[in-house]
Amino acid sequence: MEPPAAPAYLETSSESKRQRGGTLIAVLVSGMKEHFQRLSSPDGYRPEVCGRCGEGRLHANDHRYRWLRDLQQEVRIRRYLCAVCRAVWQVLPAFVPRFLQRSWPGLEQMQGERAGPLPVATKKRLAARLSLSGIMVLELLQTLGVLPQEDRSGAPTRAGVVQRLVQAGVVDERTALQESAVLVHRAVPGVRLM
Numbered sequence: 763m764e765p766p767a768a769p770a771y772l773e774t775s776s777e778s779k780r781q782r783g784g785t786l787i788a789v790l791v792s793g794m795k796e797h798f799q800r801l802s803s804p805d806g807y808r809p810e811v812c813g814r815c816g817e818g819r820l821h822a823n824d825h826r827y828r829w830l831r832d833l834q835q836e837v838r839i840r841r842y843l844c845a846v847c848r849a850v851w852q853v854l855p856a857f858v859p860r861f862l863q864r865s866w867p868g869l870e871q872m873q874g875e876r877a878g879p880l881p882v883a884t885k886k887r888l889a890a891r892l893s894l895s896g897i898m899v900l901e902l903l904q905t906l907g908v909l910p911q912e913d914r915s916g917a918p919t920r921a922g923v924v925q926r927l928v929q930a931g932v933v934d935e936r937t938a939l940q941e942s943a944v945l946v947h948r949a950v951p952g953v954r955l956m
């Protein structure tokens with residue numbers, strides 16, 4: 763079977779100056795099925811060019827593993843190594859947040875009343891993150907023209923910003939967290955919604 767065409771990538775800056783490489787997010791890969799499909803070929807997630815030196819060919823190097831509690835499974839993450847500058851790039855499918863132990867769909871579910879038997883502590887933690895100030899994120903999205911400039915009233919939380927994105931029709935309500943996180947990530951690499 764033909765490997766699927768490389769998805770669109772978004773780069774984050776390196777976490778530190780000394781670190782080579784970083785994380786790329788495959789924004790179009792939203793499910794486990796496509797993720798497995800792409801993992802099956804070394805080309806499935808291969809970026810066209812190294813984001814650090816701009817010229818190196820990237821070789822499928824090794825894997826990292828991320829445990830996602832809501833899916834109760836370990837997700838394999840492919841890493842590529844640049845043949846020229848030795849930068850290492852890991853490629854996350856869009857449904858895996860960079861720093862959290864649950865998939866975006868799992869987090870979306872926790873937000874709603876459908877949450878059911880999920881641990882209270884986890885739900886609280888999510889609520890706490892979403893209640894952080896969203897002012898910087900809002901201004902960012904307004905400056906970029908993603909959201910209209912006019913409404914600067916109040917002091918929005920992150921949840922409030924997500925809500926505005928839904929109201930403006932920028933993101934779908936069912937996948938609001940994941941889509942908003944991708945938007946913010948695209949706006950300023952390194953800044954995260956959650």
Ligand SMILES: [Zn+2]
Pocket residue numbers: 812813814815816817818844845846847848849
């Ligand atoms: Zn390179």
